[in-house]
Amino acid sequence: MNAWNKPGFWLPLALVLAAGAWPLITGREATREVIFTALISVALASSLNILLGYTGYVSFGHIVFFGLGAYVGFYMMSALDLPLYLAAPAGGLSAGFLAFLLGKAILRLRGAYFALATIGVNEAARAFVNNFDPFGGPIGMRLNFRFYDAYGGAARALWTTFVALVVLTLILLAVSYLVKSSKFGLSLQAIRENEDAAQVMGVFAPSAKTWAFVISAIFPGIIGVLFFFKNGNIEPGDAFRLHLSIETIVMVMLGGQGTVLGPLLGGAGYQRLRGTLLVTPLFKDIQLTVAGVLLLVIILFVPGGVVGWLRSRFPVLRRVLE
Amino acid sequence: MAEVLLPSLIDGLLLGFVYGIAAMGLSLIWGVMNVINLAHGPIIALGMFGVYLSFSYLGLNPYLALILVAIGGLLAGVVIYAVAVHRVLNAPHLSTLLATFSVNMIIIGLGTAAFSVSPYNVDYSLGSASLGSIRVPVSRLAAALAAIIVTALLYLFLYRSRPGKYIRAVANNRGAAELMGIPSARVLALSFGLGTMLAALAGGLIATFFPITILSGGGYELRSFVIVVLGGLGNPLGALIGGLILGTLEGVIPVFTITTWVPVFEFVLFVLILLVRPSGLLGRRT
Numbered sequence: 001m002n003a004w005n006k007p008g009f010w011l012p013l014a015l016v017l018a019a020g021a022w023p024l025i026t027g028r029e030a031t032r033e034v035i036f037t038a039l040i041s042v043a044l045a046s047s048l049n050i051l052l053g054y055t056g057y058v059s060f061g062h063i064v065f066f067g068l069g070a071y072v073g074f075y076m077m078s079a080l081d082l083p084l085y086l087a088a089p090a091g092g093l094s095a096g097f098l099a100f101l102l103g104k105a106i107l108r109l110r111g112a113y114f115a116l117a118t119i120g121v122n123e124a125a126r127a128f129v130n131n132f133d134p135f136g137g138p139i140g141m142r143l144n145f146r147f148y149d150a151y152g153g154a155a156r157a158l159w160t161t162f163v164a165l166v167v168l169t170l171i172l173l174a175v176s177y178l179v180k181s182s183k184f185g186l187s188l189q190a191i192r193e194n195e196d197a198a199q200v201m202g203v204f205a206p207s208a209k210t211w212a213f214v215i216s217a218i219f220p221g222i223i224g225v226l227f228f229f230k231n232g233n234i235e236p237g238d239a240f241r242l243h244l245s246i247e248t249i250v251m252v253m254l255g256g257q258g259t260v261l262g263p264l265l266g267g268a269g270y271q272r273l274r275g276t277l278l279v280t281p282l283f284k285d286i287q288l289t290v291a292g293v294l295l296l297v298i299i300l301f302v303p304g305g306v307v308g309w310l311r312s313r314f315p316v317l318r319r320v321l322e
Numbered sequence: 323m324a325e326v327l328l329p330s331l332i333d334g335l336l337l338g339f340v341y342g343i344a345a346m347g348l349s350l351i352w353g354v355m356n357v358i359n360l361a362h363g364p365i366i367a368l369g370m371f372g373v374y375l376s377f378s379y380l381g382l383n384p385y386l387a388l389i390l391v392a393i394g395g396l397l398a399g400v401v402i403y404a405v406a407v408h409r410v411l412n413a414p415h416l417s418t419l420l421a422t423f424s425v426n427m428i429i430i431g432l433g434t435a436a437f438s439v440s441p442y443n444v445d446y447s448l449g450s451a452s453l454g455s456i457r458v459p460v461s462r463l464a465a466a467l468a469a470i471i472v473t474a475l476l477y478l479f480l481y482r483s484r485p486g487k488y489i490r491a492v493a494n495n496r497g498a499a500e501l502m503g504i505p506s507a508r509v510l511a512l513s514f515g516l517g518t519m520l521a522a523l524a525g526g527l528i529a530t531f532f533p534i535t536i537l538s539g540g541g542y543e544l545r546s547f548v549i550v551v552l553g554g555l556g557n558p559l560g561a562l563i564g565g566l567i568l569g570t571l572e573g574v575i576p577v578f579t580i581t582t583w584v585p586v587f588e589f590v591l592f593v594l595i596l597l598v599r600p601s602g603l604l605g606r607r608t
Binding site: 052056058105106108109111112113115116117119120121123124127128130131246249250253257285286287288289290291292293295296299300303 | 352356358405406409410413414415416417419420421423424425426427428430431432434435544547548551580582583585586589590592593596597
């Protein structure tokens with residue numbers, strides 16, 4: 001496939017590459033932390049977009065995969081002393097496997113019923129990890145500081161994690177574009193528009209939906225391992241932050257659901273906005289309210305998000321922005 | 323065993339009535355306009371704080387304050403409908419879910435700024451009554467009684483009054499109802515208001531016997547989802563019965579195992595029912 005000729009493919013990749021290279025060149029830790037946080041949001045939003053934007057299924061449980069992958073990977077690192085490059089894919093695979101099993105069960109539900117079931121899954125997962133002793137229960141687990149020696153010390157390990165996250169985000173955006181432009185992606189979008197009609201036209205909806213769910217779950221699983229490797233300790237409250245699931249939905253909607261570039265702009269923009277609000281005295285206490293008003297305005301007046309709005313306002317951009 | 327089981331059974335059952343009317347609000351809104359109101363929890367919390375504020379600052383009896391809370395809940399619902407829901411009513415589910423969720427964020431954000439997340443308590447006690455060998459707080463009995471009265475009034479309203487019949491007609495077939503000259507936008511706003519009114523009332527009743535925080539509505543919102551699915555989405559009486567079932571389970575399960583496992587059971591049950599009978603245990607077969 002000749003994806004390199006399409007600006008819709010390389011534009012998001014170039015943006016991430018530039019953002020990732022910036023702190024590597026300047027060597028400033030503060031910039032790295034800001035971009036690290038932004039990239040986590042971008043990657044969470046882009047992976048959710050595969051399910052939410054392309055397939056049209058609202059999941060309030062995206063963070064379950066983040067938390068579960070993180071716990072599995074962290075358990076491998078702290079209890080079994082396995083290196084990061086094994087733990088991270090294992091976290092991703094276990095999240096993908098959970099999505100496969102869950103998908104077989106709850107993807108039979110449509111629309112609002114599916115959304116409700118994902119709320120239940122999110123709550124059940126949190127309550128389960130809180131009570132499950134090998135994972136440390138409510139106290140969680142921590143990494144021995146000497147674990148970082150294999151990565152050239154803690155300071156070097158932070159840079160390694162950052163580079164890994166940049167690479168992962170690049171892969172994810174490429175996958176997101178390839179899924180969207182492939183036949184598989186077309187069948188997902190057909191399901192979004194009208195599931196019954198899609199099935200009549202020969203789309204085998206159950207397996208297409210399940211694979212979309214699996215792909216969207218693998219990435220948060222890996223991100224979870226990276227995030228908590230960098231953190232050094234893990235607790236149920238940090239790993240299963242329900243409101244992060246919702247914030248991820250806000251990011252996707254802000255940037256434009258069902259587009260490749262949208263979650264990138266939405267994730268980075270939302271983090272930027274949140275950072276600004278947190279340090280503004282007037283909005284410090286009510287930043288949640290401001291985010292809510294923002295979300296409401298988007299849903300009521302610009303349902304396509306930033307990218308959707310640009311595409312419909314300036315038809316020229318349709319060839320550039322996917 | 324029996325002397326532990328029976329009191330916790332009755333405790334749970336009485337609490338179940340209150341869960342029931344919270345869930346009824348959610349169920350009514352779903353039944354009339356196919357919207358899942360994700361602002362349900364914050365409305366419950368607002369009901370709690372309505373009772374708390376009118377008791378602490380106006381010196382009102384908490385049960386009289388419920389009348390104020392009901393009126394406030396009705397108005398709040400109409401406003402929420404007009405601002406957030408009406409425009410996206412015919413858009414895909416995602417839009418209404420997110421629109422009501424943004425209302426949730428707005429209320430919680432303002433509420434946390436005003437009350438912080440620390441607990442408050444309505445300092446009002448009715449003592450406790452003895453039923454044979456079992457002692458039950460009177461406030462629980464009063465709450466159950468209030469829940470039954472509210473349910474009866476709701477049914478009288480829906481089946482005997484003209485606006486109630488409009489609501490059922492719009493729920494049944496909005497297009498046909500409009501052709502018969504029913505002002506559907508106003509009827510939908512009224513139904514949304516009734517739904518939030520029930521949520522606010524449930525919150526007010528909870529405030530009479532539990533300490534409250536601005537975030538405690540969330541737990542009741544999740545329970546309402548479980549109950550509504552138990553009783554069948556869009557079936558108010560089913561919601562009351564579902565509430566009784568859940569209340570009983572919550573009373574009984576901790577006798578046999580550790581309390582922290584209760585949510586695991588609840589949500590596993592919830593997902594299982596969604597899978598096996600999405601129309602609910604008491605709902606119509608689809």
